[in-house]
Amino acid sequence: MLELQNLSSGYGDALVLRDFSCRFENGQVTALMGRNGMGKTTLLKTIMGLIKAKSGSVMFNGQALEKSPPHLISRAGIGYVPQGREIFEDFSVQENLRLGLLGHDPNTALPLDRIYDWFPILKERADQRAGTFSGGQQQILAIARALIGGPKMLLLDEPTEGIQPSIVHDIGLQLARIARETGLGILIVEQNVDMVRTLANQVLFMENGEIRESCDIEVVRRNDALLHRYLSV
Amino acid sequence: MSELIPIILDASSYILILVLVALGLMIVFGMMGVINMAHGELFMIGAYVMVLAQDLGLPFLAGVLLAPVVVAFFGLLIETALIRHIYHRPLDTILATWGLSIALKQLVVLTFGPESHSVTLPIDGSLEMGAFSYPVYRLVLMLASILLICGTFWLFTRTDFGLMARAVIARPATASALGIDTRRLYRWSFVIGTALAGLAGALVAPIISVDPQMGLGYLVPGFLSILVGGAGPLAGVLAGGAVIGGVNNLLSVWISPVAALITVYIIAILIIRLKPEGLLGGRRAK
Numbered sequence: 001m002l003e004l005q006n007l008s009s010g011y012g013d014a015l016v017l018r019d020f021s022c023r024f025e026n027g028q029v030t031a032l033m034g035r036n037g038m039g040k041t042t043l044l045k046t047i048m049g050l051i052k053a054k055s056g057s058v059m060f061n062g063q064a065l066e067k068s069p070p071h072l073i074s075r076a077g078i079g080y081v082p083q084g085r086e087i088f089e090d091f092s093v094q095e096n097l098r099l100g101l102l103g104h105d106p107n108t109a110l111p112l113d114r115i116y117d118w119f120p121i122l123k124e125r126a127d128q129r130a131g132t133f134s135g136g137q138q139q140i141l142a143i144a145r146a147l148i149g150g151p152k153m154l155l156l157d158e159p160t161e162g163i164q165p166s167i168v169h170d171i172g173l174q175l176a177r178i179a180r181e182t183g184l185g186i187l188i189v190e191q192n193v194d195m196v197r198t199l200a201n202q203v204l205f206m207e208n209g210e211i212r213e214s215c216d217i218e219v220v221r222r223n224d225a226l227l228h229r230y231l232s233v
Numbered sequence: 234m235s236e237l238i239p240i241i242l243d244a245s246s247y248i249l250i251l252v253l254v255a256l257g258l259m260i261v262f263g264m265m266g267v268i269n270m271a272h273g274e275l276f277m278i279g280a281y282v283m284v285l286a287q288d289l290g291l292p293f294l295a296g297v298l299l300a301p302v303v304v305a306f307f308g309l310l311i312e313t314a315l316i317r318h319i320y321h322r323p324l325d326t327i328l329a330t331w332g333l334s335i336a337l338k339q340l341v342v343l344t345f346g347p348e349s350h351s352v353t354l355p356i357d358g359s360l361e362m363g364a365f366s367y368p369v370y371r372l373v374l375m376l377a378s379i380l381l382i383c384g385t386f387w388l389f390t391r392t393d394f395g396l397m398a399r400a401v402i403a404r405p406a407t408a409s410a411l412g413i414d415t416r417r418l419y420r421w422s423f424v425i426g427t428a429l430a431g432l433a434g435a436l437v438a439p440i441i442s443v444d445p446q447m448g449l450g451y452l453v454p455g456f457l458s459i460l461v462g463g464a465g466p467l468a469g470v471l472a473g474g475a476v477i478g479g480v481n482n483l484l485s486v487w488i489s490p491v492a493a494l495i496t497v498y499i500i501a502i503l504i505i506r507l508k509p510e511g512l513l514g515g516r517r518a519k
Contacts, residue, residue, distance in 0.1 A: 050410060069416075071410075074412035086404055086407040103412025145411065149412055
């Protein structure tokens, strides 16, 4: 379980998150929605240790992480797929995956075959330079790279940004399958309604660094009012 | 034709020595982007370890092994005490390491005196090739340089350490979020760079005069080679070394050392002006 308590964080003197508290159960797939600039990316980066929390706590399965550097947070079992994918363009697909593996205990990491089974395209193109991939393929690689370390919780920051709709749907289905098969918890920051409907069990709507509404995915599936209010779609 | 052979050999030897000296810089400056003005002094300390080893009656090989270890230790101290606090502040890095270079020079003056020392050639003798002869140690040095170039290339392009180091340099935040300890990778890349400077100093010591001012003379062409060649692992430093070293050496022989230096700088300025990323690229705008 990932539990955030009174978390405050931001850039320089400007606080983006103020006394943010929230709990994410193991195996739960939560979508975090909201307009741009509402603190969604800041929240993920703060959990990951990429932005130091000013105050508050981040507990993950009983381990306090708010003072840990990112590599130890990753090793504690939180995987991260950054906005814009951030794959290593000059490296081959296989090298990108290997980088996801090297920082982790080989006993808890996933075997490469499992990753290739989920994402066959990565096996077909293992030796190809990652920079030659399309946006969707790069996104798949970024997700696979985060999964190979064997995380118990995966943070995804706008994985559908700039990707064609058919691939968005495939990625959503595949992630839902992985979450079902492995019990992986997912916290996904997303603006794409199709992705959220495909993947999430629960939706949180965020505004000005706070959670304004939390509801089951069925509620979002049945009526669009919430989406209109928080995303203006 | 036969009169060309010594000229070509001499130029190759000069280029390979330049690349040998620039290898450590390739890691620290080319890849990590740290402008370490004290790199030449680390090279100097490597040479002085060799002087010390000789004074103590140790065999040449012991000096060769000892120099990179001693200089790596200096590198570790410098990284921990100085560089790690200023990785992303280039101007501060230049000032701090420039100060460090002065301190290291004075340390050597106080310990060994201001005069120059010499290291005896470990292999005396020349290889006779028809009408001319060539010192065997220079050939050994060329071979050692080639081996070290290959070894460094292997380390950074074929091993897990190299893969992680390149990843950390390209995208530090992403690499750390993947579980890679970026502090450790930066530290050891820097230390390997300094160890290579020390090793280069020890290997080159027998063919030069070892004095406290020797560092600068190698630092400048080393930096130039990387600026001209580009920052990618290895290929850039080879290309840059070949241009800078080749032009300098050949023109020194054919015209004069002064004309050679002027030409080298003009070529370097032109290349840096027309191709800011270096001949082979690899340096990204930061």
